Amino acid sequence: MDGMHDLGGKQGFGRVRHSPKAQVFHADWEKRSNALVAFAVKQGWLNMDEYRHAIERMEPRHYLAAGYYERQFTGLVTLLVEKGVVSREELERIAGAAIPLSLPGAPGRPNAPGRARFKAGDRVRVREDFVPGHIRMPAYIRGKTGTVVAESPAYPFPDAHAHGVQAEDEPTYDVAFRSEDLWPQGADAALVHVGVFQSYLLPA
């Protein structure tokens, strides 16, 4: 989905609020929320693709207004409610307050048929896929051409794995794109390397 989370290349944001002594956590609840995600994974209640997608399904105003750990918690609690591990009513009764959840999802999809195998140096083009469900292809590479630099081990295909759709694991390719190909005359010169699933790629 072309969601609010897909921020790469979006314009209008100001300076990074950087500090050399930057913190990871700012409150105890952030640490405990982070740990609850790990607990849910250990219990087999969710996988990382479902979890990322649940965050992406947050209503955009909520996504933008929430901090990182609030987004994380919203994704977690949404999945636990959807999967019936807890009920929203039970949680709201304990909290004595409303618990905002992400919006419902759309279906996923299996791997692309007829996927090509690539090697370092191959020129590849990113398919122009528009899907309603989860996808790990940042929109800024859609339809763009780059060069394969390396192949990573096979991973579950996110577009399927986030939705309980059966699919084969598939390799990801480290593809280098020139920033001027991604944003002609609109970017600082650089090579942008993206880990791209095989299903998203065509020979160029």
Added chain:
Amino acid sequence: MSANDQRNIPATPDRLVAALEGALESRGLGAKSFVDAHVRTATEDWVPQNGARVVAKAWSDPAFRARLLKNGKDAVAELGLSLPAHHRHLVVLENTPKVHNVICCTQCSCTAYTVIGLPPDWYKDFEYRARVVRESRSVLREMGLDLAPDIEIKVWDTSADTRYMVLPARPANTAGWSEEKLASIVTKDAMIGVARL
């Protein structure tokens, strides 16, 4: 109080997280003790000193450096470091006098957190995620790293479950230093690639 009344009360995140933890604890699955242990691990074990040891060894031991660049996950295991099962690959990116690497995750905030530490707040902020892929040189300059024009920038967007860390260039004034002393100067920022040492 009816459910509708409850939904009008503004929630604070600490209350919501406590509610979920309480609900899961009541299932008898050991949620609270798991969370307590995990918080200790996240704050005490997943620290940038891990990656700093890796960098210091790579600077000191050319054979280790070669193994690290070939297969990061296997090489860091030599130092007792591991990655979660779903991070199947650790790619180590070597800075040179002419190439500078910087990592990010534009869609969420993925990192090799067991090695370089959990991501700092600014890494997860929208400004860094939106801008660093498109305005890399400008963003780095704003963050205090003004790279010479002849240094090529490579930005690595963590869009799959492969993880990255930057191997910073060894500062010239460190000849003869022990690995321990070398590790003491390696920062999380340098392993993300927003600083050079």
